[in-house]
Amino acid sequence: MSIRTSAILRHVALALLLLSSAQVSAQQAVINGADSDPNFLEWMTGFPPAEEKLISQPYSDFWSFPKIRWTVCHLRELLPTRGVSRGTGAPLALGEAVSQALSELLVPSTMGGDTAKAQLDHSAADWLPLKTFLINNYTDGFIVLHKGVVVYEYYGGCLDRERQHATMSMTKSVTGLLAEMMIAAGQLDDSLPVTHWVPELGDTSFAGATLRQVLNMTTGVAFDETYSNPESDLWVYASASDAMPKPASYEGPVGFLEFLLTLQNRDAPHGTRFKYGTINTDVLGWVISRATGQSLADVVSTKLWQPMGAELDAYFKNDARGIVHAGGGLNAGLRDLARLGQLLLDGGRVGSAQVIPAPAVTAIMNGATTAEPTGERYAQYWPGYRSMWWYGGDAARPLIAARGVYGQTLYLDPAAEVVMVRLSSHPVASNVAIDPGVQPVYRAIADILFEAESVAPEL
Amino acid sequence: MSIRTSAILRHVALALLLLSSAQVSAQQAVINGADSDPNFLEWMTGFPPAEEKLISQPYSDFWSFPKIRWTVCHLRELLPTRGVSRGTGAPLALGEAVSQALSELLVPSTMGGDTAKAQLDHSAADWLPLKTFLINNYTDGFIVLHKGVVVYEYYGGCLDRERQHATMSMTKSVTGLLAEMMIAAGQLDDSLPVTHWVPELGDTSFAGATLRQVLNMTTGVAFDETYSNPESDLWVYASASDAMPKPASYEGPVGFLEFLLTLQNRDAPHGTRFKYGTINTDVLGWVISRATGQSLADVVSTKLWQPMGAELDAYFKNDARGIVHAGGGLNAGLRDLARLGQLLLDGGRVGSAQVIPAPAVTAIMNGATTAEPTGERYAQYWPGYRSMWWYGGDAARPLIAARGVYGQTLYLDPAAEVVMVRLSSHPVASNVAIDPGVQPVYRAIADILFEAESVAPEL
Numbered sequence: 001m002s003i004r005t006s007a008i009l010r011h012v013a014l015a016l017l018l019l020s021s022a023q024v025s026a027q028q029a030v031i032n033g034a035d036s037d038p039n040f041l042e043w044m045t046g047f048p049p050a051e052e053k054l055i056s057q058p059y060s061d062f063w064s065f066p067k068i069r070w071t072v073c074h075l076r077e078l079l080p081t082r083g084v085s086r087g088t089g090a091p092l093a094l095g096e097a098v099s100q101a102l103s104e105l106l107v108p109s110t111m112g113g114d115t116a117k118a119q120l121d122h123s124a125a126d127w128l129p130l131k132t133f134l135i136n137n138y139t140d141g142f143i144v145l146h147k148g149v150v151v152y153e154y155y156g157g158c159l160d161r162e163r164q165h166a167t168m169s170m171t172k173s174v175t176g177l178l179a180e181m182m183i184a185a186g187q188l189d190d191s192l193p194v195t196h197w198v199p200e201l202g203d204t205s206f207a208g209a210t211l212r213q214v215l216n217m218t219t220g221v222a223f224d225e226t227y228s229n230p231e232s233d234l235w236v237y238a239s240a241s242d243a244m245p246k247p248a249s250y251e252g253p254v255g256f257l258e259f260l261l262t263l264q265n266r267d268a269p270h271g272t273r274f275k276y277g278t279i280n281t282d283v284l285g286w287v288i289s290r291a292t293g294q295s296l297a298d299v300v301s302t303k304l305w306q307p308m309g310a311e312l313d314a315y316f317k318n319d320a321r322g323i324v325h326a327g328g329g330l331n332a333g334l335r336d337l338a339r340l341g342q343l344l345l346d347g348g349r350v351g352s353a354q355v356i357p358a359p360a361v362t363a364i365m366n367g368a369t370t371a372e373p374t375g376e377r378y379a380q381y382w383p384g385y386r387s388m389w390w391y392g393g394d395a396a397r398p399l400i401a402a403r404g405v406y407g408q409t410l411y412l413d414p415a416a417e418v419v420m421v422r423l424s425s426h427p428v429a430s431n432v433a434i435d436p437g438v439q440p441v442y443r444a445i446a447d448i449l450f451e452a453e454s455v456a457p458e459l
Numbered sequence: 460m461s462i463r464t465s466a467i468l469r470h471v472a473l474a475l476l477l478l479s480s481a482q483v484s485a486q487q488a489v490i491n492g493a494d495s496d497p498n499f500l501e502w503m504t505g506f507p508p509a510e511e512k513l514i515s516q517p518y519s520d521f522w523s524f525p526k527i528r529w530t531v532c533h534l535r536e537l538l539p540t541r542g543v544s545r546g547t548g549a550p551l552a553l554g555e556a557v558s559q560a561l562s563e564l565l566v567p568s569t570m571g572g573d574t575a576k577a578q579l580d581h582s583a584a585d586w587l588p589l590k591t592f593l594i595n596n597y598t599d600g601f602i603v604l605h606k607g608v609v610v611y612e613y614y615g616g617c618l619d620r621e622r623q624h625a626t627m628s629m630t631k632s633v634t635g636l637l638a639e640m641m642i643a644a645g646q647l648d649d650s651l652p653v654t655h656w657v658p659e660l661g662d663t664s665f666a667g668a669t670l671r672q673v674l675n676m677t678t679g680v681a682f683d684e685t686y687s688n689p690e691s692d693l694w695v696y697a698s699a700s701d702a703m704p705k706p707a708s709y710e711g712p713v714g715f716l717e718f719l720l721t722l723q724n725r726d727a728p729h730g731t732r733f734k735y736g737t738i739n740t741d742v743l744g745w746v747i748s749r750a751t752g753q754s755l756a757d758v759v760s761t762k763l764w765q766p767m768g769a770e771l772d773a774y775f776k777n778d779a780r781g782i783v784h785a786g787g788g789l790n791a792g793l794r795d796l797a798r799l800g801q802l803l804l805d806g807g808r809v810g811s812a813q814v815i816p817a818p819a820v821t822a823i824m825n826g827a828t829t830a831e832p833t834g835e836r837y838a839q840y841w842p843g844y845r846s847m848w849w850y851g852g853d854a855a856r857p858l859i860a861a862r863g864v865y866g867q868t869l870y871l872d873p874a875a876e877v878v879m880v881r882l883s884s885h886p887v888a889s890n891v892a893i894d895p896g897v898q899p900v901y902r903a904i905a906d907i908l909f910e911a912e913s914v915a916p917e918l
Contacts, residue, residue, distance in 0.1 A: 047748040
């Protein structure tokens with residue numbers, strides 16, 4: 001396999017994108033949230049934009065910080081993409097009741113402090129308004145629903161209500177949810193090997209892995225992330241998934257699926273360990289498409305976006321074969337991701353329609369009890385993983401999350417009847433690094449709403 | 460300027476796309492409408508599609524017939540694109556009342572016959588149902604509105620109600636309409652030279668041309684379409700507008716706007732002749748963006764798609780600088796193009812809102828009287844052109860049209876209160892060739908509705 005140096009350089013940032021890996025640290029000088037705001041930096045302004053304001057191919061340009069803060073809302077202008085239709089009807093309306101408590105919430109300027117007490121002291125000089133915290137934390141959109149009603153909503157950076165944002169690995173949770181829906185409907189059986197649907201995987205290291213092992217990321221498939229080896233899986237994956245025309249000399253796999261066929265090594269028996277890896281979700285997407293005969297984009301449209309009353313179409317990045325990226329390619333609107341979370345809190349129902357089968361809701365919402373332990377790296381906040389969702393909290397306040405590598409989050413606190421979505425473009429591509437600065441704030445917000453409910457039930 | 464042979468080959472079909480030129484004749488063997496249906500041919504089916512079912516880069520592949528019959532509904536999966544938001548509200552509902560007369564209409568199998576009498580004889584063997592005519596004529600979508608009500612609607616080929624179709628040069632009419640709206644609002648003055656907004660054009664053959672001359676395509680700018688010369692304007696334009704990464708050896712202009720700066724020759728004084736040319740619309744788009752400070756995509760969204768109650772987002776092809784293609788890049792839904800036509804018939808009003816200023820409606824709807832003569836080539840059906848719209852019919856039944864190179868049409872017959880939209884992917888990229896087979900059918904349909912109105916006013 002021959003991959004040219006130029007191709008390697010082009011794909012550095014793509015790899016950063018695809019692997020939410022602790023080894024990945026931003027090489028760029030980091031500037032703060034306000035100073036990296038894409039409007040402040042005037043990216044892509046002018047007709048045409050001046051060279052110093054331009055964001056364009058290759059990947060290594062448009063995924064670099066701070067350009068990424070523009071890119072996360074504009075991927076379709078840089079790459080081929082496939083639409084996820086919301087249909088042609090009226091969107092499902094969301095109630096709105098601005099929470100004074102959240103508008104006035106102060107957050108320690110350290111961001112990682114004991115923010116559970118944030119609402120107690122509004123006068124300390126090192127406490128900042130929630131909005132300032134969001135700006136400082138590279139937030140492009142933040143919405144809080146309490147009992148299905150929008151109580152806080154913020155757009156900044158590149159995002160507005162009419163635009164889709166890259167969700168990165170939050171995509172995995174959408175793909176995982178679809179799989180649970182199909183299991184509940186009898187269209188998939190998680191005890192069967194994935195080769196039942198995709199026999200081609202019989203010649204790869206996925207041979208023998210069950211659908212459940214793929215769903216819970218306990219397959220033993222090895223994925224070589226060696227940066228210094230241009231023929232490591234990391235670089236082959238990056239080149240394969242790029243939808244741009246390949247150089248004439250390119251001899252590697254083309255597309256997400258052909259890449260999966262190159263995986264030949266295991267570093268553990270299947271089912272013996274949790275190891276976070278996008279390749280598992282790519283396999284899951286393949287299984288869903290084979291079982292339904294549909295692109296994953298169309299499955300998301302018909303099973304979720306249309307029946308849940310989305311207000312924006314969503315879209316997926318696709319490869320040169322038209323296959324969408326099941327493991328990280330979804331771009332969606334802030335409110336629609338909140339609708340998805342609320343749908344889970346509402347037992348899968350929109351009005352009288354059961355959009356998500358009840359057993360699938362149960363599988364996601366009660367997944368903590370059977371989740372795989374994620375290990376020391378994630379233990380502080382998200383010790384469990386199942387069906388491509390993250391689990392935290394405790395028995396009294398279980399927490400369920402979808403998470404993307406730049407801090408994107410769908411955060412469900414069912415006991416508090418709270419759904420939060422944060423879309424962001426953090427310079428450090430690692431939730432392990434981002435979590436200490438944001439998780440206490442999410443908890444403080446949910447506590448305020450939970451307590452307000454207890455204290456003032458007439459709200 | 461050095462353009463490589465490989466780059467030339469890649470862009471052959473792009474050039475076919477961009478220039479609705481009589482010299483352009485399809486090189487491919489032509490198969491009929493039913494046999495070229497992309498569903499019948501199973502393009503892009505399978506996960507992943509087999510090599511013989513694949514449609515992908517380069518342009519010369521995906522624009523070739525019959526692949527084009529898939530491509531016209533899937534451009535965003537092959538190219539970077541920019542969205543035109545419909546907003547987040549409920550779409551404007553269209554009434555529906557299926558016309559029995561149209562459902563039963565028979566059309567001569569020759570397609571170019573005296574179809575005004577088509578409804579008189581349903582038994583002749585060489586008369587075909589309207590639906591069969593549409594299929595035979597490479598139609599992907601066809602809708603007829605009478606008095607604002609949908610009386611006929613057909614989806615075939617690659618299209619359905621939730622998908623956008625390439626409109627090609629229909630885009631020009633949308634851009635021209637926006638210019639008339641801005642003229643009516645005092646934001647543009649059509650007597651000023653285009654260099655008033657784009658001083659850079661002072662060093663090109665557009666120097667001295669007025670906005671009106673650009674709008675009416677009477678500029679004297681030469682555009683060398685010599686296929687055999689790899690450095691002709693045709694090929695430079697094709698390479699410049701491609702948003703894909705350029706080869707390292709590429710030294711030509713990048714993007715639609717930089718290309719315009721390369722035009723240095725005139726073959727007539729400005730204002731002395733009509734000559735259809737996409738470059739005029741590209742200049743117009745530049746003027747609109749400079750005057751508004753917005754991408755043309757956002758202008759279409761805020762001035763038309765949102766206020767007219769579109770049911771689908773639309774989108775534009777964009778270049779490597781993020782500039783959208785004002786002269787041919789719009790992809791839109793069938794019903795939304797019909798809404799745009801109805802908006803013009805309704806005097807620019809949606810309910811009580813004046814979406815299009817009345818003088819701009821007049822400029823488009825009454826343009827025939829001041830239209831430029833289009834010359835012998837177009838004389839039979841469309842003898843006039845003004846503000847990027849085509850004019851035909853006569854004083855009693857004036858006709859106004861937006862037209863795309865593969866037979867796409869927005870057809871307005873105000874006297875009959877009829878709006879028709881046809882989206883299509885004809886193998887012959889020339890409306891001059893397509894017109895004799897379709898214009899009599901459009902007229903017959905409008906006549907049926909016009910007469911039904913006269914005979915049965917209680918309808």
